[in-house]
């Protein structure tokens with residue numbers, strides 16, 4: 001009887017031991033997929049210490065640090081590899097799990113598909129050039145342009161110049177063609193005598209100089225002059241400034257000329273070019289011209 005009891009206890013003990021040896025298995029978590037291979041950054045081996053990250057759906061699922069330049073993971077099958085471990089949910093819910101690789105935060109050109117428990121060689125290359133940081137560049141040289149109004153007319157001719165150069169100009173240097181220069185941006189100039197005048201505008205910026213020269217830009221024609229009413233001589237320009245002040249033609253500026261001007265204002269407008277008699281440059285014969293003439297007596 002005792003022997004039977006011992007036998008039963010032995011059997012029960014073996015069963016208990018067997019029960020204790022049953023290892024719980026979590027079959028839901030899939031085995032990781034493992035990678036190793038070369039790493040190239042912009043054509044050069046990635047330096048040791050570089051970090052390769054594997055991601056599934058944008059979430060990190062594994063990482064490894066390079067121990068050697070240009071290589072991640074051990075080439076030995078039993079060595080350390082980049083282990084990519086999806087979550088249970090990912091594995092259960094998606095048929096195909098794509099793996100993206102990042103080297104030092106930069107996405108590699110290659111991607112892979114997760115296979116449980118597989119160890120595979122996968123070279124990684126980063127060839128995309130990062131967006132260059134804009135660096136300050138020198139201003140381009142300006143393209144010089146200008147306009148002149150009027151371009152032609154009787155002497156003396158008042159011309160207004162307009163600088164039309166693209167922005168960024170630093171300083172202006174005008175050669176107005178008759179020995180006159182100006183540093184204004186939009187100069188005005190009186191061409192006193194007939195002739196063709198070539199105009200040059202040079203613009204200086206921090207980048208350098210640009211210029212534009214217009215040949216025969218301004219064409220000034222001699223005004224046709226005739227005798228004033230009741231006079232026997234042609235008017236003259238005694239002070240040689242381009243304006244005709246000596247209206248009776250005796251080579252002197254005097255009160256008689258003032259009187260002739262006053263009594264002929266309408267006649268001048270109708271019979272002569274205004275320019276030689278428009279002393280105040282306002283484009284017409286007026287009482288201010290009379291005053292200007294008075295000041296010259």
Ligand SMILES: [Ca+2]
Nearest residue numbers: 237239241243
């Ligand atoms: Ca004069």
Ligand SMILES: [Ca+2]
Nearest residue numbers: 246248250252
């Ligand atoms: Ca006179």
Ligand SMILES: [Ca+2]
Nearest residue numbers: 278282284289
């Ligand atoms: Ca006038």
